[in-house]
Amino acid sequence: MDQKKTRDTVSALIVIFIISLVLNYLWESLHEAFFYQVFKCDAELYVMMILDAAFTDASFIVGMYLIVAIFWKDPLWILSMKRTQVCTAFIIGILIAIIIEYRGVLIFHEWSYSFSMPTIFGIGLTPLIQLSCTGLLSFWLTSRLLCKG
DSSP states (O other), rough: OOOHHHHHHHHHHHHHHHHHHHHHHHHHHHHOOOOOBBOOOOOHHHHHHHHHHHHHHHHHHHHHHHHHHHTTTTTTTTGGGGGGHHHHHHHHHHHHHHHHIIIIIISOOOOBBBBTOOOOOOHHHHHHHHHHHHHHHHHHHHHHHHOOO
């Protein structure tokens, strides 16, 4: 890979991470308020807990991006996204979410949903689609930023 493509790939990964961190912080904050059992703690602990979850989600989204890049042998696939790449990223996000939610809710009981959370086989609907939605939006926004630059 030439130096410009390497630089562009690193830039894309950094931008994807930053955008997905912000999007997932917002998603997690809204989620916590509306769909999870009340978790009582001070504000600082709450912010750090949400930030930790958003950081983890952003890391998974970078991983999703890299998996698609490996499948298509194109580290800058977001510059000309194809439907199959979008579908692959969406499916990867769903699979990761299933594993996270199944382990966290049904096996280790690390968190639980409120009565208002719609579930599918015991897994919350909004957490199920979170990585896919915030990931694809991060990829799209990153592609727009890189095409302008």
